[in-house]
Amino acid sequence: MSGQNPPMRVIAIDGPAGSGKSTVARALAKRLSLKYLDTGAMYRAVAFAVLRAGGDPGDAEFTSATARLVDLDIGLDRVMVDGVDATVEIRGPEVSRAVSAVAANSEVRKELVSRQREWAVRQGGGVLEGRDIGTVVFPDAELKVYLTADPEERARRRAREMTDLDYEQVAADIARRDALDTTRAADPLVEAADATVVNTTDLDIDEVVATITRLLDGEASS
Numbered sequence: 258m259s260g261q262n263p264p265m266r267v268i269a270i271d272g273p274a275g276s277g278k279s280t281v282a283r284a285l286a287k288r289l290s291l292k293y294l295d296t297g298a299m300y301r302a303v304a305f306a307v308l309r310a311g312g313d314p315g316d317a318e319f320t321s322a323t324a325r326l327v328d329l330d331i332g333l334d335r336v337m338v339d340g341v342d343a344t345v346e347i348r349g350p351e352v353s354r355a356v357s358a359v360a361a362n363s364e365v366r367k368e369l370v371s372r373q374r375e376w377a378v379r380q381g382g383g384v385l386e387g388r389d390i391g392t393v394v395f396p397d398a399e400l401k402v403y404l405t406a407d408p409e410e411r412a413r414r415r416a417r418e419m420t421d422l423d424y425e426q427v428a429a430d431i432a433r434r435d436a437l438d439t440t441r442a443a444d445p446l447v448e449a450a451d452a453t454v455v456n457t458t459d460l461d462i463d464e465v466v467a468t469i470t471r472l473l474d475g476e477a478s479s
């Protein structure tokens with residue numbers, strides 16, 4: 258008996274809003290028979306819990322205490338927060354406005370990063386998408402992909418998803434969140450030095466997934 262566990266297979270998919278992370282990460286997880294975790298949904302779920310409790314997401318102590326105590330169940334198609342179905346609300350404008358302050362809170366990040374690592378150990382690995390997976394959560398991931406796309410294309414994609422918002426509103430929200438994500442002090446959005454950058458502006462989902470699969474195959478044979 259060797260007593261050694263098989264190595265965990267972790268794929269990190271990072272990048273800004275609208276770069277195609279969720280769709281690509283889900284498809285990749287399915288193809289590789291791995292579990293998928295949307296870590297952005299965790300930050301959104303904490304923002305939801307703070308708002309639901311009548312708190313202010315800018316109140317660092319209240320928000321970090323909420324993150325430590327909240328019961329999160331981040332499923333493939335459903336997000337439960339303290340037993341309440343928050344799947345729709347976490348994508349709504351109120352949570353989208355509040356989430357940047359939550360994600361900038363270093364105590365919240367510490368708590369969620371630790372839950373993300375525990376999740377991967379429990380699942381025996383997985384495909385995780387977010388902003389800091391390759392840089393902070395799993396710096397030793399088997400493959401790190403940084404997805405990007407032109408801001409106009411990212412806004413067009415988001416505007417198509419959100420039928421109640423027009424392009425200008427979405428473009429402004431994406432620009433605001435890009436600025437906050439990249440300039441915050443705690444784990445800002447940045448490409449890991451060893452990440453492969455994939456620009457998805459002119460690629461469809463299948464092409465992106467095929468590109469990533471080739472990267473994985475290439476690594477296996479090298």
Ligand code: DC
Binds near residue numbers: 297298300357386438
């Ligand atoms: O990917 P998204 O738009 O659902 O992410 C919501 C927010 O959470 C966004 O402001 C970036 C932040 N986030 C983060 O800071 N770190 C992660 N690993 C995932 C998301």
